[in-house]
Amino acid sequence: MIYDYIVVGAGLFGAVFAREAKDAGKSVLVLEKRDHVGGNCYTYEFEDSGITVPLYGPHIFHTDSLEIWNYLHRFTEFNRYQHRVLTTHGNRVYALPINLGTINAFYGVNLKPGEVGAFIQRKIPVNPQPMNFEEKAISLIGPDLYDAFFKGYSTKQWNTDPIKLPAELITRLPVRQSYYDSYYDDRYQGMPLGGYTPIFDGLLKGIPVELKTDFIDAKDHWFARCRKVVYTGPVDEYFDCCHGRLRWGSVRFETESLGVSDYQGTSVMNFADPDVPHTRIVEPKHFYRERRFTEERTVIIREYSYFDPLTPYYPVRLADDLELLAKYQALALGEPNVIFGGRLAEYKYYDMDDIIGEALRAARKAGH
Numbered sequence: 001m002i003y004d005y006i007v008v009g010a011g012l013f014g015a016v017f018a019r020e021a022k023d024a025g026k027s028v029l030v031l032e033k034r035d036h037v038g039g040n041c042y043t044y045e046f047e048d049s050g051i052t053v054p055l056y057g058p059h060i061f062h063t064d065s066l067e068i069w070n071y072l073h074r075f076t077e078f079n080r081y082q083h084r085v086l087t088t089h090g091n092r093v094y095a096l097p098i099n100l101g102t103i104n105a106f107y108g109v110n111l112k113p114g115e116v117g118a119f120i121q122r123k124i125p126v127n128p129q130p131m132n133f134e135e136k137a138i139s140l141i142g143p144d145l146y147d148a149f150f151k152g153y154s155t156k157q158w159n160t161d162p163i164k165l166p167a168e169l170i171t172r173l174p175v176r177q178s179y180y181d182s183y184y185d186d187r188y189q190g191m192p193l194g195g196y197t198p199i200f201d202g203l204l205k206g207i208p209v210e211l212k213t214d215f216i217d218a219k220d221h222w223f224a225r226c227r228k229v230v231y232t233g234p235v236d237e238y239f240d241c242c243h244g245r246l247r248w249g250s251v252r253f254e255t256e257s258l259g260v261s262d263y264q265g266t267s268v269m270n271f272a273d274p275d276v277p278h279t280r281i282v283e284p285k286h287f288y289r290e291r292r293f294t295e296e297r298t299v300i301i302r303e304y305s306y307f308d309p310l311t312p313y314y315p316v317r318l319a320d321d322l323e324l325l326a327k328y329q330a331l332a333l334g335e336p337n338v339i340f341g342g343r344l345a346e347y348k349y350y351d352m353d354d355i356i357g358e359a360l361r362a363a364r365k366a367g368h
């Protein structure tokens, strides 16, 4: 059989595109090299407690788009989870992003909103031309807050002393002048009640999916079986990395089941200090408070940062990476029967709502 589309990758971009094409009456086959659908949004139920656990890092759904919020409601209900992030520094816990509560607790003061700007400004040394990440951060929030909340964390995240990182990695460091501590500002926010995997079961309903199948291993074979390919894998791998590999930041996850009902009292705790090797601990139970878990068990996930193009999480996107990307984009223009889409093919960080929007746009552009 010749399919209208072979979609490479059962992540959010691939699954949404496949759904739209199928609903428009097209024949679609999805290939996925992993042994499950869902891409990096994949969740599973932990065997001894039934807690829904993300395999590739916690995913909080948030969007300002009513269209995308409604679209996902075709496949799931959401709870009312509102994301908040805490950080441990010097054996004390503070709220992030830095807000009035963080500043008052950190400096032991009781500022009012109108006083924060001038207070922080007085702490910032004059530096008209910050030359690196550290100098740029200090020019925005001063040395005290930088040392406490960013220096150690960024060193762990980039595996590099921040004075060796370029200033352009930071465009802004938000300091909220109120006690508002919700991480996102979007109008719609929540966690899908059963985790993310059931969304993919709905998106891919009635569409054949071949798991553990790497498109790159048999490109010609798959091209002979379809009219068009939708490719959501890494763009450099599509072209056999002929110009070199794009750089990615990766995360190693260490998952542990514990015999306590609540380990840290919150879903995400960052660790700002350099002597703690992990960047954060995620406790997924707290994403689903409506389930009222009664068991004396929880799951925690420690996250460690490292660099590895084969485990792509966060695109580095410094000047030399973007030069390399431009070369692959030029090659992609010579592939009229391939639609390149998604975070890996575009070498770009996208939130989930944006990737759904991109996939819907790509489907519309293809006439569906």
Ligand SMILES: Cc1cc2nc3c(=O)[nH]c(=O)nc-3n(C[C@H](O)[C@H](O)[C@H](O)COP(=O)(O)OP(=O)(O)OC[C@H]3O[C@@H](n4cnc5c(N)ncnc54)[C@H](O)[C@@H]3O)c2cc1C
Pocket (backbone or CB within 6 Å): 008, 009, 010, 011, 012, 013, 014, 031, 032, 033, 034, 038, 039, 040, 041, 056, 057, 058, 059, 060, 061, 062, 213, 214, 215, 216, 232, 233, 234, 251, 313, 314, 341, 342, 343, 344, 350, 351, 352, 353, 355
């Ligand atoms: C740690 C982390 C946390 C995140 N948290 C959030 C969050 O809280 N909120 C939010 O909105 N967004 C979050 N995101 C972003 C979110 O993960 C992405 O928007 C989304 O996963 C992108 O979907 P995608 O389909 O482009 O890519 P992916 O999910 O990566 O899917 C691509 C799929 O293609 C498959 N594939 C690749 N190459 C091949 C091949 N050659 N053959 C067959 N299959 C192939 C891969 O196995 C994968 O399953 C987070 C991202 C990361 C890295």
